Amino acid sequence: MTVRVMLISPAMNSALREARFAGDAPLDESGLRPARAAAAAGSVPVADQWLRGPSRRCRDTAEALGLRTGAEHALRDWEMGRWSGARLSEVSADEPDGVAAWLADPAAAPHGGESLLELCARVGRWLDSLHGDGPGRVVGVVEPAVIRAAVVHALALPPLAFWRLDVAPLTVTELSGRSGRWNLRCGRPLVAEEPVR
Numbered sequence: 001m002t003v004r005v006m007l008i009s010p011a012m013n014s015a016l017r018e019a020r021f022a023g024d025a026p027l028d029e030s031g032l033r034p035a036r037a038a039a040a041a042g043s044v045p046v047a048d049q050w051l052r053g054p055s056r057r058c059r060d061t062a063e064a065l066g067l068r069t070g071a072e073h074a075l076r077d078w079e080m081g082r083w084s085g086a087r088l089s090e091v092s093a094d095e096p097d098g099v100a101a102w103l104a105d106p107a108a109a110p111h112g113g114e115s116l117l118e119l120c121a122r123v124g125r126w127l128d129s130l131h132g133d134g135p136g137r138v139v140g141v142v143e144p145a146v147i148r149a150a151v152v153h154a155l156a157l158p159p160l161a162f163w164r165l166d167v168a169p170l171t172v173t174e175l176s177g178r179s180g181r182w183n184l185r186c187g188r189p190l191v192a193e194e195p196v197r
Contacts, residue, residue: 035064081112106159124153154182
């Protein structure tokens, strides 16, 4: 039986706006407002199982969407070691060789956390653990790095393709299928974008 995995990226927060590594800041009003609007519009997918990453951003987004979710440790954000909470611009200035290695070598972890390969493997193990005899529709509110890792694993992409995938806040990325055979539907917004004036 086919499994549908719908991964919702959390709403915007200060850490994302400031390009911080794994900054676990709560949502502010600019993130809460569109998440509440999505809940009010009834645009949150229906599921048999609801999960979320353990970050405050994922928890706050799930709550604003009206979801009762349990934290799934396997869906935690990319572990960035000593870079956690720092701005990309700061780390690039302080450790340019480390950032260059991190971007070019999927096995590199100059920050002391997880390498890209380790992130993709962790998320891939979780994805492959879902079987057709379990819940048919799974919704998870997870960090963008987790969504990107899931797509890389599901489609058997080269690890460096991770850097070519963008995940906007409050979008749904859907994987349907089973271990070894996944199909992808990318980036459906939960709320309609406001017209440009």
